[in-house]
Amino acid sequence: MVLVYIESHKGGFAKSAFETVTYGYKTAQALGTGCTAMCIGKVDAPEELGKYGAEKVIHVSGYETFDNQPYSSIISQVADQIGAKVIVMTNSSRGKALLGRLAAKYNAGSIPGAIALPVVEGDSMKVKKTVFSGKAIATYEITSDMKLISVMGNSIAPEDMGGSASVEEMSVDVPQGRIEVKAVHTVEGSIPLPEADIVVSAGRGMKGPENWGIIEDLASALGAATACSRPVADSDWRPHHEHVGQTGIAIHPNLYIAIGISGAIQHLAGVNNSKVIVVINKDPEAPFFKAADYGVVGDLFEVVPRLTEAVRQFKG
Numbered sequence: 001m002v003l004v005y006i007e008s009h010k011g012g013f014a015k016s017a018f019e020t021v022t023y024g025y026k027t028a029q030a031l032g033t034g035c036t037a038m039c040i041g042k043v044d045a046p047e048e049l050g051k052y053g054a055e056k057v058i059h060v061s062g063y064e065t066f067d068n069q070p071y072s073s074i075i076s077q078v079a080d081q082i083g084a085k086v087i088v089m090t091n092s093s094r095g096k097a098l099l100g101r102l103a104a105k106y107n108a109g110s111i112p113g114a115i116a117l118p119v120v121e122g123d124s125m126k127v128k129k130t131v132f133s134g135k136a137i138a139t140y141e142i143t144s145d146m147k148l149i150s151v152m153g154n155s156i157a158p159e160d161m162g163g164s165a166s167v168e169e170m171s172v173d174v175p176q177g178r179i180e181v182k183a184v185h186t187v188e189g190s191i192p193l194p195e196a197d198i199v200v201s202a203g204r205g206m207k208g209p210e211n212w213g214i215i216e217d218l219a220s221a222l223g224a225a226t227a228c229s230r231p232v233a234d235s236d237w238r239p240h241h242e243h244v245g246q247t248g249i250a251i252h253p254n255l256y257i258a259i260g261i262s263g264a265i266q267h268l269a270g271v272n273n274s275k276v277i278v279v280i281n282k283d284p285e286a287p288f289f290k291a292a293d294y295g296v297v298g299d300l301f302e303v304v305p306r307l308t309e310a311v312r313q314f315k316g
Contacts, residue, residue, distance in 0.1 A: 003084035018158035025053025050165025067177035109142035133269035196225035205260020245270035263288025
């Protein structure tokens with residue numbers, strides 16, 4: 001049995017949830033077994049996961065605030081009850097915390113950030129992931145009895161198969177967590193960067209925060225999230241939750257547009273898993289052009305408004 005742990009936010013699911021269920025379902029098919037999804041806390045429509053391959057959804061109510069100690073205990077108890085030999089989750093900050101704790105509990109092999117479906121060979125699995133800050137792809141083999149995988153966002157397309165899943169409410173004995181959460185502050189009204197299919201990002205070439213309107217206009221026209229380089233966040237031109245790169249958020253959108261960013265190695269480490277990279281910079285020697293699929297050499301203050309207008313006309 002393959003168990004897929006699905007995160008929810010305010011009772012709903014993000015796109016990554018459906019990607020992860022699809023991954024779990026196809027992994028179960030390769031193993032010749034079934035796929036069960038589980039979620040913890042407030043979930044408005046857990047049966048929705050059935051459309052993406054889950055045969056059954058186990059819902060553990062309560063525990064609204066994430067703490068990886070009790071959450072890992074809940075997941076392991078559900079896995080033991082259904083006889084799961086593979087546990088799949090999203091490669092989010094939550095998934096990364098849970099993967100290590102569960103791997104230690106089961107003395108199991110784990111692959112964080114899988115980018116492709118596993119290849120099953122007997123009792124082992126071979127799974128691909130990026131290494132060296134995305135510069136290469138390595139294949140790892142898991143031979144342990146329990147196998148743990150977290151799935152990188154945008155690595156597999158969610159497939160609505162039109163199925164349905166029964167929902168089972170389950171109660172478990174959970175140890176008291178050692179973390180007391182005083183408050184939770186989340187960014188509202190914008191597309192979360194790890195979930196975004198399109199990201200428009202800008203750097204010091206913008207010259208100041210007062211010029212950011214042209215970036216937001218392009219993002220609005222494309223239905224994209226906005227991001228920035230570290231110097232921009234450090235200068236308080238943009239909030240730190242928009243900082244992408246090795247020391248910020250690592251993202252994997254289908255399209256990444258870098259505007260006025262030179263392309264330092266630390267920035268590339270967080271974005272070079274993007275499927276298509278477009279660079280706009282007036283310096284033809286900017287390092288970012290070497291990593292770009294498409295490049296525009298020109299003044300961003302002329303190029304970006306014209307690009308925004310072209311997008312609006314195309315969509316209109």
